Every structure is written in C-alpha cells, then in structure tokens.
Amino acid sequence: MAILEVNDLSLKFGGVKALDQVSYHVEKGEIFSLIGPNGAGKTSMLNCISGLYTPSSGSIKFKGQEILGMKPYNRTSLGISRAFQNIALFAHMSVLDNLKLGRHVRMKSGMFKGGMYWGGAEKEEVSHRRSVEQVIEFLEMQDIRHTPVGTLPYGLQKRVEVGRALALEPELILLDEPMAGMNSAEKEDMARFILDMHELNGITVFLIEHDMGVIMDLSDHIAVLDFGKRIGFGTPEEIQKNSEVIRAYLGEQEVTT
C-alpha cells in the first residue's frame, strides 16, 4: 500500500521549474530514496511534502488524503516529520531539551492550552518525556543528554536533528542528507539507525542522500530527479541499469555496493 502518492507535482520559482510534473509513490514501511545532481529539486520536493513550499500544480496524498493546502503542523499531526539538511536545533540547549521542545511546539497543547487544562497538559508532559527518553536510548545518546547541542561534534548534532524528528513519533520520516559531512564511522551508525527505525519501529523512511553506496544498500525503491524532472523510478538494481540516470548522475558517482 502506498503511504505517500505524489502526482504531476510542479513548482516554479520565477522562470525556474524546480519540479516539473513529478510522479512517484512510497510504499508503507519501505526505505525510499530521492537522488539526483545538485539543484535537481530534491529539497524542494521535501519542502512541498512538509508544507514549506506550495506547488503550482499537482497532488500529494498521505495515506490516501490530499495534504496540499494543509499547514505544516497539521501534516506533523497526521504522522509526517522531518530532519533538516541544515541542523535546525537550539545550540545553547541540551539534547534532552531540544527533543522535548521539538515535541512541545509541534504537538497539541501549546503553553496557553496547557495552563487552562492542567490535567491534560500533565498527561501530555508524561507522554513527551517517555517518547523523548525512548529516542535518546534508540539513538544511543544517553551520554550526551545534558550536553548543549552547539558543543557537540557535527555528526552528533546531525543525530540529534534526526532524534528531534523521531521524537514526533512519525509514520513517515523525511531525512534530508542525514549523513552529509559525517566520517565513515558516523555514517555507519546513521545507516544502522535508519535500518532499525524502519525494521524495529515500522517507520517509512524518505531519504535524500548523495552517498550512492549508502543509497543502493539501504533503499527499497529510488526516484531520480534531474532539472526538476523524474528521470528514473525503481529498485536499486533497475536504477543502476537505467541509461538516462547513468548519463545524468550515476556516471559521475562512485557506487560501491
């Protein structure tokens, strides 16, 4: 069953077609990757799914429901969360507080509502805490729980950014280059976390990544963009044999699977 269906999606910036009638679908429970050269439209696609950009035409359905026109926080409530390419955390706050705040600002009771319905807010606080603790354990961040995020090495900051999205308990997690700038040990850890979130927690993973070894190893299906157009869609084997993809992108990449 498709958890996400993107149909004929187009997005324009002035004369630039960032996305040009792109269609594909993501199966529930799979690891799906979107690849392509710099400027191909990958981040723009994530921005359309998470609600930061409004496409000029087309449709995006999550679990059969049209989500275009919905506010980003409503998409989060439905079960979509996102880790940003450029880390979107509060540098002076601890890992724990960043994860808690991530949930507070994106989930039901705001501070005002919390003050009015104390019982509800208290229950919610307990559920925030439980979810955040689970994420800290899952991503092996116990040792750094009280460390200000800004003092952590880059690879760990990326891990906290992924944790912030995971703490929202998504059904679909959007990961924008979660391994960019990491060394190979950090990449291996992140690849393991991605596999575990998918295998142990049944989360559907939507991944943007430039490391083709990682992509070919992890993905169930891949879509390829070039200048805003979809030039390939299939399994890693099919994508590696696709002559248009090889010409536009893979030819210049090192694929070590």
Ligand SMILES: Nc1ncnc2c1ncn2[C@@H]1O[C@H](COP(=O)(O)OP(=O)(O)OP(=O)(O)O)[C@@H](O)[C@H]1O
């Ligand atoms: N807010 C914006 N305003 C104007 N143009 C934009 C905006 N966002 C993206 N674009 C343009 O849309 C096209 C696609 O950019 P996008 O960032 O989505 O590509 P990408 O595949 O994610 O690239 P990269 O791999 O470098 O992150 C580019 O031509 C880019 O300049």
